[in-house]
Amino acid sequence: MKPKYKRVLIKISGEVLAGKQEKGIDFDLLITVCCRIRECVQLGVQVAVVVGGGNFWRGRSGGGMDRTRADHMGMLATVMNAIALQDTLEHIGVATRVQTAIEMRQIAEPYIRGRAVRHLEKGRVVIFGCGTGNPFFSTDTAAALRAAEIEADILLLAKKVDGVYSADPNKNPNAVKYETLTHLDVVKEGLGVMDGTAATLCMENKIPILVFGLEDTQNIIKAVMGEKIGTIVKEEMLP
Numbered sequence: 001m002k003p004k005y006k007r008v009l010i011k012i013s014g015e016v017l018a019g020k021q022e023k024g025i026d027f028d029l030l031i032t033v034c035c036r037i038r039e040c041v042q043l044g045v046q047v048a049v050v051v052g053g054g055n056f057w058r059g060r061s062g063g064g065m066d067r068t069r070a071d072h073m074g075m076l077a078t079v080m081n082a083i084a085l086q087d088t089l090e091h092i093g094v095a096t097r098v099q100t101a102i103e104m105r106q107i108a109e110p111y112i113r114g115r116a117v118r119h120l121e122k123g124r125v126v127i128f129g130c131g132t133g134n135p136f137f138s139t140d141t142a143a144a145l146r147a148a149e150i151e152a153d154i155l156l157l158a159k160k161v162d163g164v165y166s167a168d169p170n171k172n173p174n175a176v177k178y179e180t181l182t183h184l185d186v187v188k189e190g191l192g193v194m195d196g197t198a199a200t201l202c203m204e205n206k207i208p209i210l211v212f213g214l215e216d217t218q219n220i221i222k223a224v225m226g227e228k229i230g231t232i233v234k235e236e237m238l239p
Contacts, residue, residue: 008048009048011139012049013139014078051082068136096125098128099127154208154209159211177231202233
């Protein structure tokens with residue numbers, strides 16, 4: 001079987017990389033995730049990654065701190081995760097490049113769209129750090145923006161939960177899991193799968209979103225193959 005998608009952007013949250021320890025990096029999990037990414041590359045899929053930083057810093061919980069400074073600290077946290085991903089991927093034989101929205105040339109390339117696309121075309125995994133480079137924007141929005149810029153076929157949201165629910169399944173046992181939603185559903189209902197800016201950006205650029213759990217890392221492969229997992233968010237289909 002051939003992969004359903006040629007170019008994907010995977011958003012991996014910092015919380016996912018922390019695993020059960022909740023903070024820092026679970027390196028056993030990181031290695032497993034990177035092995036799945038390598039399988040995608042071996043299948044001929046072009047893979048870009050946006051990584052969050054919540055396992056090191058959550059700016060909004062910084063009591064009384066200026067929001068801009070707190071967000072800048074969060075951007076630096078994403079770079080630590082990006083470097084960890086790069087190092088692990090390189091160790092298992094996958095060529096990678098880290099590009100950051102805030103220049104730090106001794107550590108990574110500055111984000112340049114054309115260069116990112118060229119890396120993807122050459123089979124390299126491109127990891128985007130620093131979010132959008134602007135405070136007040138989440139890494140979800142960065143993922144939607146980069147997906148649009150590199151013309152990804154789909155945005156894959158790797159989460160701790162296995163899809164989108166009507167309520168928090170950890171708090172409400174009666175929460176219902178959705179198989180399919182529209183971008184507008186996500187925005188109107190405030191379902192918490194991603195922030196409204198990110199969902200709107202995907203809607204305007206007709207980018208489908210697949211939300212799935214990373215408890216089983218094999219889901220990354222299932223996602224690129226087009227198997228039915230998680231919740232798919234796509235533009236409204238006419239009857």
